Amino acid sequence: MAGTEIKLTEQRRVILEELRKVRTHPSADAVYDLVRKRLPRISLGTVYRNLEAMSERGMIRKLGGCQCQMRFDADVTNHYHVRCLKCGRVDDVAVETCEVLERALRERSDYAILGHHVEFIGFCPSCRCAGEDERSDQPEGAGER
Amino acid sequence: MAGTEIKLTEQRRVILEELRKVRTHPSADAVYDLVRKRLPRISLGTVYRNLEAMSERGMIRKLGGCQCQMRFDADVTNHYHVRCLKCGRVDDVAVETCEVLERALRERSDYAILGHHVEFIGFCPSCRCAGEDERSDQPEGAGER
DNA sequence: ACAACTAATAGGAATGATTACTATTCGCGG
DNA sequence: CCGCGAATAGTAATCATTCCTATTAGTTGT
Ligand SMILES: [Mn+2]
Ligand SMILES: [Mn+2]
Ligand SMILES: [Zn+2]
Ligand SMILES: [Zn+2]
Numbered sequence: 241m242a243g244t245e246i247k248l249t250e251q252r253r254v255i256l257e258e259l260r261k262v263r264t265h266p267s268a269d270a271v272y273d274l275v276r277k278r279l280p281r282i283s284l285g286t287v288y289r290n291l292e293a294m295s296e297r298g299m300i301r302k303l304g305g306c307q308c309q310m311r312f313d314a315d316v317t318n319h320y321h322v323r324c325l326k327c328g329r330v331d332d333v334a335v336e337t338c339e340v341l342e343r344a345l346r347e348r349s350d351y352a353i354l355g356h357h358v359e360f361i362g363f364c365p366s367c368r369c370a371g372e373d374e375r376s377d378q379p380e381g382a383g384e385r
Numbered sequence: 386m387a388g389t390e391i392k393l394t395e396q397r398r399v400i401l402e403e404l405r406k407v408r409t410h411p412s413a414d415a416v417y418d419l420v421r422k423r424l425p426r427i428s429l430g431t432v433y434r435n436l437e438a439m440s441e442r443g444m445i446r447k448l449g450g451c452q453c454q455m456r457f458d459a460d461v462t463n464h465y466h467v468r469c470l471k472c473g474r475v476d477d478v479a480v481e482t483c484e485v486l487e488r489a490l491r492e493r494s495d496y497a498i499l500g501h502h503v504e505f506i507g508f509c510p511s512c513r514c515a516g517e518d519e520r521s522d523q524p525e526g527a528g529e530r
Numbered sequence: 531a532c533a534a535c536t537a538a539t540a541g542g543a544a545t546g547a548t549t550a551c552t553a554t555t556c557g558c559g560g
Numbered sequence: 561c562c563g564c565g566a567a568t569a570g571t572a573a574t575c576a577t578t579c580c581t582a583t584t585a586g587t588t589g590t
């Protein structure tokens with residue numbers, strides 16, 4: 241239910257406030273630690289559930305768009321990928337890699353940059369068609385894992 | 386031990402051959418299923434161990450460079466991130482997002498493209514210094530999870 | 531062929547992030 | 561206060577991945 245309105249409960253409000261305070265891109269359990277200082281009785285499940293609910297609604301971002309399961313590729317040349325949000329299919333894409341991005345960053349960052357990766361997200365040809373049919377009745381949870 | 390030479394055992398050879406046959410970017414357990422047709426006694430642990438060993442040596446690629454643990458961000462504006470391979474720290478980067486990539490892909494792909502994400506990888510200022518010190522004695526497993 | 535030694539494997543247990551489940555609680559209109 | 565749907569706390573289950581250990585395969589020297 242990606243577009244549904246959400247009630248701003250105490251727990252959700254505090255999670256959001258704490259996440260807005262930090263610049264560290266915390267993990268779910270790090271958010272849990274922050275929130276627990278103000279709501280000692282909150283449960284980890286509530287943190288996970290609400291982080292998920294809020295990212296579905298675009299109130300926050302979830303990083304590392306890839307699913308948990310790793311994928312492997314015998315092609316070690318530099319190329320980018322596109323992943324289907326619904327079925328998880330991964331394909332190569334036909335855009336050339338963009339080293340200009342890396343050069344630009346090397347000048348502005350204190351990190352020692354080793355590389356970068358780009359992943360497009362969308363719906364593959366078959367899921368795309370399936371989605372257009374059922375768009376009317378089911379808003380589709382976008383397969384977000 | 387990223388740069389060490391590797392012996393091409395029967396199991397490794399078959400894993401590599403099967404991975405080279407497909408274009409599907411299979412997961413570890415999908416590789417296991419493929420390999421098991423030829424080596425019915427191979428264990429899942431061996432598949433995981435050797436996929437990891439071969440990707441460390443650049444013989445294959447591991448996709449979804451992000452760790453398993455999700456990170457969250459209250460900043461929902463479009464921006465890219467850089468992740469430290471050693472300590473997992475994630476920072477925002479100061480390069481503007483590259484919509485030209487997405488436009489280019491939309492013309493060439495059958496996917497319905499919804500977006501893309503870019504993640505740079507490298508060493509953060511503190512891990513970078515620490516790494517330079519110990520570079521002599523320990524080759525450093527690059528923190529590859 | 532045999533012993534000694536090392537690297538790799540099979541199989542199963544352990545781990546850790548995430549999700550599912552369920553009884554209880556909360557908030558709210560009537 | 562009552563009834564009811566949404567949300568929560570606490571815990572169990574899931575599932576990809578890693579760890580562990582006894583066994584095996586390969587290698588070198590005799
Ligand atoms: Mn590929
Ligand atoms: Mn950010
Ligand atoms: Zn699909
Ligand atoms: Zn670091």
